[in-house]
Amino acid sequence: xxxxxxxxxxxxxxxxxxxxxxxxxxxxxxxxxxxxxxxxxxxxxxxxxxxxxxxxxxxxxxxxxxxxxxxxxxxxxxxxxxxxxxxxxxxxxxxxxx
Numbered sequence: 001x002x003x004x005x006x007x008x009x010x011x012x013x014x015x016x017x018x019x020x021x022x023x024x025x026x027x028x029x030x031x032x033x034x035x036x037x038x039x040x041x042x043x044x045x046x047x048x049x050x051x052x053x054x055x056x057x058x059x060x061x062x063x064x065x066x067x068x069x070x071x072x073x074x075x076x077x078x079x080x081x082x083x084x085x086x087x088x089x090x091x092x093x094x095x096x097x098x
Contacts (some may be wrong), residue, residue: 004063018071021050
């Protein structure tokens with residue numbers, strides 16, 4: 001099996017678009033839960049636009065799947081560290097050490 005070549009700019013774009021897609025999905029889900037139709041539709045359109053870039057990239061070259069996974073990891077890490085959003089996105093999580 002040959003190791004595929006990849007463009008670093010596209011790889012970074014896939015990681016970034018996946019990270020932002022995951023974050024946008026959180027806001028989409030919150031809008032749906034609160035039954036805010038316009039906000040949900042807006043977040044949904046952004047979600048599909050961003051995810052289309054990543055999907056098109058990794059279906060043409062499997063190496064980009066690794067960068068998509070990296071983007072998913074980065075989005076959860078970033079959302080976990082953004083303290084102003086913790087209260088806005090729902091009830092606080094319990095500390096893992098409790």
